[in-house]
Amino acid sequence: MTGCRRVGVIGLGRMGAPIAGHLAAAGHEVLGLDPDPVAGADLPVTVRRVTEDRELAGCEVVLVVAGGTAVARILLVDGQLRPSLRDRDVLVCSTVDPEEMRRLHEAAVRDGGRLLDAPLCRGDHGARRGDLLALVGGEPAVLARCADVLSAFCSDVVHVGGPGAGQVAKLVNNMLLWSTIASVVEGLRLAEALGVQRGPLVEGLCRSSADSWVLRTWERPRELPWADEDMRLVLDAASRAGADAPVSDVVQRVIGAVRSSGVLGEGGLGSAGWALPAHPVGEEAPGG
Template sequence: MTTTVGVIGLGNMGGGMAATLARHAFPVFGFDLSEAAREKAAAAGVTPVSSLAELLETIDIVILSLPKAEHVEQLCLGREGAQENEQDAISLLALGKPGLIVIDTTTSTPETSRKVAAALATRGIDFIDAPVSGGPKGAATGSMSMVIGAEDDVLARAMPVLEAMSGTRVHVGSCGAGNVAKIANNMLAACHLISTAEAVSMAARAGVSPEKLLEGLNAGSGRSGATQVMFPSWVINKAYDSGFSMGLMRKDVGLASDLTARLGMELPLSATVAQLWDDSSATLDDSEDFCAIVQRTDPTLYGHGE
């Protein structure tokens, strides 16, 4: 029997995931508050719906692609204290049917994932946290990577859908573990962008071209996602159009700082990186591309129009 999929959040990432699944011949229904996003999804073979209730009538698996943990919690559980006739009372908990699998691709928090999973389980609904890497291009091509927190049996049921929408999947543990891994990943990415910017700037001042330096770094032990993907794709050419914003990366760096604090740990390098990202708000708006953080290191080398 063909699995029917719903996608909630049809932005840069969710829209790409929905289109990818449609290309793999899954019946896909999409919901987003934006009419433009729904129209774009429809052009890619996704059936748009106008309400959460309509979406949940026919689907077996629902994929969430939302900005923040609080959006996940409200969508899944409803606003605390809302009455049944209030709009905020409409939620997956209230409307989802037993047997539904919720796959959350949002970079959320492990606490939110575990809270939501426990509540949904009372209705026979399973929850997987599967935050993704690879940006809009990875979502649109089905090449993105996932770190997954789930029970084995639930993951097995969802695997055909996950395989269709991603290139790499790593099951890192039970519910919440996926978000721990993603928070760690994005903290490293935030650090690597700054450290690579400093290394490239240093080499440029010493007479080595950025392009040649990156070639050398990628052949050595200093390579990273920043040297292999971010700098060649979005920094050296000054495109700054990865599809991932400064605001979202600041949010993810904040999640790492919060997790570190809850664990009672002192991580001096991570703390310094987090402060640099926070300070960057003075000159870089949340709407700018996250790779623009390098402009704080060397405005002449990395600035627009130079």
């Protein structure tokens, strides 16, 4: 499906605002909704701000790009899909607990809606560039109808399975990301303690079997705002599934210390304050 479409974007923060801009640049008629009047202050004039969800009723596609804990409140009222979101395609681009995502799919089917879970990877950098990755769960026919909308801000779209599968994929992605960040910080801290400078070491590791996206983008500032919530979701899902997750258990404790240290706030190679706060493995890390 191609051509100009009316698309609603709920959530105009670090991800939603640039996504709305890309959609408008692609020729779509874009309506943006966010309860925070400051959010999306730099939206292009071609994006029309609305103040109530009922104003999205004329949209063919609605994207939800809000914090994961707010998604159920955005989609449902009194346990039912909001009337403004019925009989249209709704893409949940937020990171949501997979079990809750499946319940939202069931509510949408029951109440005449069409839902995809389409959490996004590559963060606000990818949102600004318009080369995000969407990991999609839901019906292939719904995805086919929304392909042109996703292509406005995604360079890659992968359909990983049925309802909730996109959130499972994002959960695993996040677990591996935070695990890698924690490992890289610890490894580079060890190297520095042993007298090896970070810059040359990172260059060498990027050409070795230790190469990773985290190392290759090491100079990029990272505030890790979602690390704690992401790891909580991982461990909750593992517990429900009866799956062992010893690495995730450690990462949940360690990643809070990494964030609190400020090591990555100004970019991994240029940041000061390299030392991590010490804490016993059996205790909760600061902010964890």
